[in-house]
Amino acid sequence: MKKYMIIVLAVLVTLALCGCGNVAAKDSSLYAQGLDVANLVVQAAQSDAYLDQLSGNSSLREILEDAAQGDYSSPKAVYELRFSSLPVETDTLPEPLAKACRQRLLPTLVSQLNAAAGAETLAAASVCTMGKTFVAPNVTEDMLYLYQYETGCPIAVSFTAGEGGAVSASGCFLLCPDVPQQGTAEEIADSFAQILGISAPQVTAVSP
Numbered sequence: 001m002k003k004y005m006i007i008v009l010a011v012l013v014t015l016a017l018c019g020c021g022n023v024a025a026k027d028s029s030l031y032a033q034g035l036d037v038a039n040l041v042v043q044a045a046q047s048d049a050y051l052d053q054l055s056g057n058s059s060l061r062e063i064l065e066d067a068a069q070g071d072y073s074s075p076k077a078v079y080e081l082r083f084s085s086l087p088v089e090t091d092t093l094p095e096p097l098a099k100a101c102r103q104r105l106l107p108t109l110v111s112q113l114n115a116a117a118g119a120e121t122l123a124a125a126s127v128c129t130m131g132k133t134f135v136a137p138n139v140t141e142d143m144l145y146l147y148q149y150e151t152g153c154p155i156a157v158s159f160t161a162g163e164g165g166a167v168s169a170s171g172c173f174l175l176c177p178d179v180p181q182q183g184t185a186e187e188i189a190d191s192f193a194q195i196l197g198i199s200a201p202q203v204t205a206v207s208p
Contacts, residue, residue, distance in 0.1 A: 033136075034147065034159070037132055041129070080206045081202070082141065109158075135165045136165060189201055189202075
């Protein structure tokens, strides 16, 4: 029951935080927009005042305190992940529901990775999930950016293309130990495929 309640809490916090954020930012660069979200994730984990508001659980605080200890001043490497196939079927759903389902796919994949490390890890990552919405008409596909650091946990930021050029970004720490913190493109692709049971994503290094 305790684990069930932790997972429910994680989902509710993630949905609430992803619904908030800044709107219509001028810079449409995914790298820069994702970095803004990643920095918010780190700031949340390093803020006692923020954590006091959202989590009084000592186990979750310990996980986040460990994650916050890294050097997040600048990413060491950033990778773009594109997924050719995902484990979901929307053909039988009404289009509005199918669309809503597709928009949740990439954040759900990240949650599944964190859940592989345990319910408390998933809940901790969800507490510091951050989001924003911006305008980027050139973005027409959903994708994931993985920010790696010299020391510290990777941060995954998913981008979901919406109507009118709007793009929603959602980011959190990637705390699954089976995903290498400073892995190569091939290692990242292999780890995602093996843990999630999907085809390996296309992983490409990106720069500012």
